[in-house]
Amino acid sequence: MSSSKKPEPASEYGSGTKVAVVDVHAGNFQALWTCLHMALRQATFLALDCELSGLGHRGAMRAKSIQERYTHMRNAAQTRALLSLGIACFKDLGEGRGFQVQVFDVLLFSTKEYVVEPGAITFLDRHGFDFNKHARMGLRFTPGSQILSKANAKQDPHYGTLSTTTSKTGANAVQPSVRTLFELLLLDNRPIIVHNGFLDLVFMYEALYTALPEQVETFLADISDMLPRIYDTKVMAEYHLHEEASYLEYIFHQCLVRKCKEIPLSPAPYVFAMRRQGQWLRELPVRVTPVDDQQSKGKEVCLQFAAHGHCHLGRKCERAHDVVRVVQEAILKPPTSAAAKRRQRRKRAKMSQQHDKETENQDQSQVTKAHAAENTFETEKSHLSRIPKEESQQQYGNDQNEDVDIDESTDYDEQDEEENIKQQENNLHHVSEHEASITSTSADSKEQTAGNIKAGTSSVPHQASSQGHRAGYDAFMTGYVFACYNHLISKTQIEDATNKLYLSGKPRPLLVHKSAYAKFSPTHLELRQSRK
Numbered sequence: 001m002s003s004s005k006k007p008e009p010a011s012e013y014g015s016g017t018k019v020a021v022v023d024v025h026a027g028n029f030q031a032l033w034t035c036l037h038m039a040l041r042q043a044t045f046l047a048l049d050c051e052l053s054g055l056g057h058r059g060a061m062r063a064k065s066i067q068e069r070y071t072h073m074r075n076a077a078q079t080r081a082l083l084s085l086g087i088a089c090f091k092d093l094g095e096g097r098g099f100q101v102q103v104f105d106v107l108l109f110s111t112k113e114y115v116v117e118p119g120a121i122t123f124l125d126r127h128g129f130d131f132n133k134h135a136r137m138g139l140r141f142t143p144g145s146q147i148l149s150k151a152n153a154k155q156d157p158h159y160g161t162l163s164t165t166t167s168k169t170g171a172n173a174v175q176p177s178v179r180t181l182f183e184l185l186l187l188d189n190r191p192i193i194v195h196n197g198f199l200d201l202v203f204m205y206e207a208l209y210t211a212l213p214e215q216v217e218t219f220l221a222d223i224s225d226m227l228p229r230i231y232d233t234k235v236m237a238e239y240h241l242h243e244e245a246s247y248l249e250y251i252f253h254q255c256l257v258r259k260c261k262e263i264p265l266s267p268a269p270y271v272f273a274m275r276r277q278g279q280w281l282r283e284l285p286v287r288v289t290p291v292d293d294q295q296s297k298g299k300e301v302c303l304q305f306a307a308h309g310h311c312h313l314g315r316k317c318e319r320a321h322d323v324v325r326v327v328q329e330a331i332l333k334p335p336t337s338a339a340a341k342r343r344q345r346r347k348r349a350k351m352s353q354q355h356d357k358e359t360e361n362q363d364q365s366q367v368t369k370a371h372a373a374e375n376t377f378e379t380e381k382s383h384l385s386r387i388p389k390e391e392s393q394q395q396y397g398n399d400q401n402e403d404v405d406i407d408e409s410t411d412y413d414e415q416d417e418e419e420n421i422k423q424q425e426n427n428l429h430h431v432s433e434h435e436a437s438i439t440s441t442s443a444d445s446k447e448q449t450a451g452n453i454k455a456g457t458s459s460v461p462h463q464a465s466s467q468g469h470r471a472g473y474d475a476f477m478t479g480y481v482f483a484c485y486n487h488l489i490s491k492t493q494i495e496d497a498t499n500k501l502y503l504s505g506k507p508r509p510l511l512v513h514k515s516a517y518a519k520f521s522p523t524h525l526e527l528r529q530s531r532k
Helices: 029-042 058-062 066-079 118-126 131-137 150-155 178-189 198-209 216-226 233-239 248-257 269-277 303-308 323-328 338-385 389-396 414-435 471-488 491-496 522-531
Strands: 018-024 045-052 082-092 099-110 139-141 192-194 230-232 265-267 281-285
Touching (some): 018 029, 018 471, 099 131, 216 522, 230 233, 233 248, 265 269, 269 281
Parallel strands (some): 018 099, 045 192, 099 139
Antiparallel strands (some): 018 281, 082 099
């Protein structure tokens, strides 16, 4: 491509057709290392997003104390795993030519035992995550502290170090590994863009850097030293543009309908070669028109989905879950006249009452099913108790290698049965809760998009609202939003948003800096010294 040729506009590359995402895994990591290295070193800014195996208890994510929130995130990062890392590299071409965009979806496989939550499996599977490929082709890494001697480092296949002579094109001087890939992110102090990224940074620190410190002040000091310029697009949407909603898909589609769509975007030259060869490349469509199916026609948009990016009824909601309609029909735009405001309040109150009623019916249905299972269990136990042991063994069979007494194996008292039923109901509640919360990282990860059952791979047509909730695509959306916001807000506002992370339920964002009373962690100081 000659320098005089104008790059493809966003309406052709990103917002109108497809986004090219390069899948990085153990089968092509060495071959793609040079592309990764050059893309990271030459980028003007980097957008990151994570896919996780779970978040733990959601209630702890909204604790009043920041230290309590961090303690919960730390525990989650130490017991759950980072499954994939999305990296979107935006290179400013200058002279109004827009950005060259390279998007990578890095598949990771932790060698440490970790928890996989049922809600996370359901959510990721519905959004196209291939668990078989993850087990076969994920890049192996060991989370936590990895302070190794040079002799041990040479023996560890999952550990690598950056050479001090590494240049912006000297990819051969680097030993490829997951940790060296993360260390490339730390070079040159380039801006790092996240969306609701507090949890993402905690997971990346534990998985790809070293063990998390106990105190949040120490963690913030380390992060501010590692990444001097962090921007959270949710902070910018909430505090500077005052968007009606701030989950990632909403602000992304808002940018598409604004003048931001005129920002030229162009893929890297090697993408065309990958497209011709049909290797390592996924081209994800960006839907800019409402879902056109029989189940969605004539239905109102769910206001809870419109405002938060997810609905607690999930697929059972009778209304449409379509972010494109939310933006194009200005569902969240505040009315101008007093009469319109009254109508909107009445409409939202009525819909809220209907949602509550549907939720009660759903909960009652689950309880009824649990009681039915309990009654069936009681009937079967009563029947078995009347059958002599010899007859029961003859009727149901008795393995010669396993002498099981049926009466003893099913001998529960009433209290145990009640606790079992309660536990089943809690499990049902937690599964639905996780389906409404699990991301991305940089779902509205972790806060809203991380739990939406609305991607294009969903089995329910009217719930399909996007191709989101994959790390690479979400990273692209995050970077594109940041590029647009640079045209929409002043430089003063951009500087004001530097090193601030969104906190749910708090009036102000979290400032990422080293306080006068905090110290760097010893492992961070040792790792920083090793990079010099």
